[in-house]
Amino acid sequence: MNGLETIGKFLILIGGVLVLLGGSLWLLSKTPFLGHLPGDIRIERPGFTCLIPLSSSIILSILLTILLNVVIQIVRLLIHRGQ
Incomplete structure (x- = not known):
């Protein structure tokens, strides 16, 4: 396998x-409960709104960690299979 072929496969994977x-992210933006979970802090004053999504951030972090670990395992499997 030459260098250009490897770079091409890598770019396809990244894409x-x-x-x-x-x-x-598009699907998550459509979910009505993100930002409105218990533990999300919302401060409203006249002309001012502050939203601190603590619970939503923790759940999103856990989901993204799981997704990233799955992607890393798939990449490792593909690399070892190619050797």
Whole structure:
């Protein structure tokens, strides 16, 4: 396998990951409960609103960690299979 072929496969992989990430973020933006979970802090004053999504951030962090670990395991499997 030459260098250009490897770079091409890597770019396709990165593109696929970006498509999945973009689709996930698009779907998450459509969920009504994110930002409104118990533990999310919302301060409203006249002319001022402050939202601190603690619970939503923790849940999103856990989901993204799981997703990233799955992607890393798939990449490792593909690399070892190619050797």
